[in-house]
Amino acid sequence: MTSPAMALTWAEIHRFARSPLVLPLVLVLLVSRTLSTWRDMTDWTIQSVDAATTLVLVGAGVMLAANLAVLRERGGGTADLLESLPLPAANRTWSVLCASLFCGAAAALLVLSLHVPTLLVGAAPAGVFRPQELAAGVLAVMLMGALGVALGRWVPSPVAAPVVLMLIVWSLFQFRDSWLLPLVPTQALPFEAARPPLWHLLYLAALVTAVSLAAVMRHRRTTGTVAAAVAASAAVVGAATLTAVPSAFEGAEPVELAGTHEGRVTVTAQASACEEHDGVDYCALPGFEPWVPLWRDAIGPVLEAAPPQAPQLEAVYQYTGYAFNDLEGGGYALVGTTWGRNGGEVEYRRAVAGSVAAFMAGFPPPDVLQSDGQGGFGCDAAGQARTVIALWLLGQTEAPVAAGTEREHMAEVGSDEVVAVELPASVFGAVSYGQAELDMAEELLADPNTQTLVHQEWERLVDVETTLEEAADVLGVAVPPGEPSGAERGTACA
Amino acid sequence: MRVMPRIVFATARAMDWVPLGVAALVSVLITAWGFTGPYVDTDLLAVSLRSAAVLLGAAAGFGLTDAAENTTAASPVPRWMRQWTRTLLAGAAAAAAWGVAYLSVELRLPEEHSGVFAGLPVEAAVVILTGLACTSVVRRWMNGYPAALIGSTVLLVLVAVSLMYRSEFWLWYPPSAPEWEGLHRVWAVLIPLPLLMLVIGNRENPR
Numbered sequence: 033m034t035s036p037a038m039a040l041t042w043a044e045i046h047r048f049a050r051s052p053l054v055l056p057l058v059l060v061l062l063v064s065r066t067l068s069t070w071r072d073m074t075d076w077t078i079q080s081v082d083a084a085t086t087l088v089l090v091g092a093g094v095m096l097a098a099n100l101a102v103l104r105e106r107g108g109g110t111a112d113l114l115e116s117l118p119l120p121a122a123n124r125t126w127s128v129l130c131a132s133l134f135c136g137a138a139a140a141l142l143v144l145s146l147h148v149p150t151l152l153v154g155a156a157p158a159g160v161f162r163p164q165e166l167a168a169g170v171l172a173v174m175l176m177g178a179l180g181v182a183l184g185r186w187v188p189s190p191v192a193a194p195v196v197l198m199l200i201v202w203s204l205f206q207f208r209d210s211w212l213l214p215l216v217p218t219q220a221l222p223f224e225a226a227r228p229p230l231w232h233l234l235y236l237a238a239l240v241t242a243v244s245l246a247a248v249m250r251h252r253r254t255t256g257t258v259a260a261a262v263a264a265s266a267a268v269v270g271a272a273t274l275t276a277v278p279s280a281f282e283g284a285e286p287v288e289l290a291g292t293h294e295g296r297v298t299v300t301a302q303a304s305a306c307e308e309h310d311g312v313d314y315c316a317l318p319g320f321e322p323w324v325p326l327w328r329d330a331i332g333p334v335l336e337a338a339p340p341q342a343p344q345l346e347a348v349y350q351y352t353g354y355a356f357n358d359l360e361g362g363g364y365a366l367v368g369t370t371w372g373r374n375g376g377e378v379e380y381r382r383a384v385a386g387s388v389a390a391f392m393a394g395f396p397p398p399d400v401l402q403s404d405g406q407g408g409f410g411c412d413a414a415g416q417a418r419t420v421i422a423l424w425l426l427g428q429t430e431a432p433v434a435a436g437t438e439r440e441h442m443a444e445v446g447s448d449e450v451v452a453v454e455l456p457a458s459v460f461g462a463v464s465y466g467q468a469e470l471d472m473a474e475e476l477l478a479d480p481n482t483q484t485l486v487h488q489e490w491e492r493l494v495d496v497e498t499t500l501e502e503a504a505d506v507l508g509v510a511v512p513p514g515e516p517s518g519a520e521r522g523t524a525c526a
Numbered sequence: 527m528r529v530m531p532r533i534v535f536a537t538a539r540a541m542d543w544v545p546l547g548v549a550a551l552v553s554v555l556i557t558a559w560g561f562t563g564p565y566v567d568t569d570l571l572a573v574s575l576r577s578a579a580v581l582l583g584a585a586a587g588f589g590l591t592d593a594a595e596n597t598t599a600a601s602p603v604p605r606w607m608r609q610w611t612r613t614l615l616a617g618a619a620a621a622a623a624w625g626v627a628y629l630s631v632e633l634r635l636p637e638e639h640s641g642v643f644a645g646l647p648v649e650a651a652v653v654i655l656t657g658l659a660c661t662s663v664v665r666r667w668m669n670g671y672p673a674a675l676i677g678s679t680v681l682l683v684l685v686a687v688s689l690m691y692r693s694e695f696w697l698w699y700p701p702s703a704p705e706w707e708g709l710h711r712v713w714a715v716l717i718p719l720p721l722l723m724l725v726i727g728n729r730e731n732p733r
Contacts, residue, residue, distance in 0.1 A: 053679055060683050068690045089686045096675050103671075190671035191545040194584050194678050195552055202556055202577040206570055438704075 071376025077159035084169030102184025132177030386459025410462030417503035423473035549585035553578035583657020589616030645710030662727030
């Protein structure tokens with residue numbers, strides 16, 4: 033490259049660095065990504081894809097800045113002035129192109145290098161870290177930069193870039209499984225059929241080259257450029273074919289999972305996938321093994337506080353999809369494919385500990401609660417002694433919270449009609465309870481003698497017929513004044 | 527007040543309608559795409575209608591740039607009146623274009639889905655107003671298409687950031703989500719914000 037071209041490239045790089053469209057967007061993306069993932073436990077498989085996909089925001093800035101840089105030449109009266117410059121239009125295209133590719137890659141790498149380490153804070157990461165996905169994100173930003181330049185040269189209107197940008201974003205949603213897109217936002221689970229990122233990387237690199245050459249060819253069509261453009265286009269087609277053909281997919285084979293039901297439900301119950309700790313099988317989906325200690329930590333205190341005569345928890349299953357249909361009866365707890373960190377784990381811990389506590393205190397399993405009994409969906413457990421016991425068990429892990437309601441869309445029995453129903457919702461499933469139960473559980477949690485009394489009187493305390501007043505007598509606490517219990521708020525739990 | 531019609535016609539002639547025209551065309555095309563598959567996916571149609579609103583909001587901002595600002599600044603018509611005239615014209619055109627896309631969806635929607643998008647116009651109104659508001663504020667510092675491009679980028683940033691925060695008040699729940707029904711009340715609450723931004727952006731220049 034001649035020195036005027038070098039100088040111009042540097043000047044363009046400086047303009048990119050000062051552009052209100054590049055660094056501010058890097059900052060916005062960095063801050064919003066880091067904050068929005070701060071309380072979610074890291075799953076590398078998903079985070080690699082998400083980190084790459086959200087780089088589109090930086091790509092947008094680079095694309096618009098590159099487009100503006102090329103369109104600058106079309107400002108009023110500039111054409112005559114440019115004629116006297118040492119560099120012809122094609123070289124100016126090269127300069128903006130080099131600057132946008134360089135700045136695009138630098139901006140993307142800056143975001144990734146600062147954001148990815150934050151995912152390790154307070155984390156026990158699950159899944160597979162895939163640097164190829166991140167590389168695809170960087171290449172996508174470079175592609176958008178090149179696209180900005182090419183659009184400026186071929187469609188010299190300020191409208192073109194925003195419209196194409198919007199089309200890119202729209203197609204990310206519309207064709208979310210197509211590997212012909214620069215980025216594929218579909219969130220895979222670690223054990224699902226592999227993504228073909230290596231071919232896809234080649235495809236992206238070929239696209240970047242082809243679009244760059246297309247930009248230059250607006251003003252320079254020498255044999256060399258044309259030949260290079262043809263070669264790049266051939267590479268795009270070739271890599272696209274290899275990317276889109278499923279046989280080229282590499283990586284792990286999809287894992288056969290027990291309990292898969294019509295492709296909707298995936299529950300691990302494979303012996304090989306389960307680890308036994310204190311008589312409980314913890315069955316993690318492949319890739320999620322690092323979360324077993326987190327689940328144990330949430331469930332352990334509940335198991336310890338319960339007496340030996342309480343129903344035994346047999347297994348903890350991790351599931352994706354709707355697991356209720358497949359697992360009948362009780363004896364198990366379910367955990368999903370998400371967890372929290374940096375304070376976000378409290379709700380997850382409460383949910384799983386609550387489900388174990390509900391099972392031990394004899395509440396019906398979730399699949400029963402969500403079907404229409406006599407008086408509607410869900411049930412009310414206010415006024416029952418076992419509610420307080422379940423809350424006390426839950427309190428060993430996390431402080432119990434009030435029950436709420438949840439709108440659920442449900443198919444009516446015997447018809448296709450889908451109705452929205454208001455269901456009670458608490459950590460015990462579709463079960464409601466009141467402030468009196470919460471207050472009493474809090475009192476019990478503060479009392480060191482509770483455990484001994486609960487162990488002695490367990491059978492009586494978890495009996496459906498036992499009332500709060502009777503439990504208060506047994507446990508030596510007062511019944512807190514609360515709203516009237518039971519039947520007024522729905523069917524009482526059986 | 528007698529000058530108002532003249533200002534409106536003169537401004538309408540002076541405005542750059544190409545961005546809105548292109549955006550309108552693209553909006554209709556992307557929403558029509560939702561009917562090309564074997565079945566109608568209302569979630570994807572919502573994405574298309576929302577994308578159309580963002581695109582039209584960004585394009586409407588181009589209507590706020592005034593190539594002859596240095597000349598019009600000397601005219602007796604105050605800046606706020608000139609800019610509000612542009613805002614109303616561009617906003618009405620963008621809303622009309624979105625309305626066409628929306629109606630083309632509503633009319634072709636299979637019966638079992640009818641009425642599912644009833645809340646979307648509120649959303650589109652907020653997005654288009656926000657697009658106008660972003661450019662109108664950027665216009666205080668610069669003019670020409672860089673102002674509109676930066677305004678569009680600010681709109682894009684707002685959309686992208688709001689997409690990233692999934693919470694109870696997430697603005698972008700799809701129609702299949704249980705939150706969809708209450709969602710448009712949240713959008714309606716947002717309407718005053720872009721209006722306030724427009725009041726700030728369109729006011730008189732201190733210079």
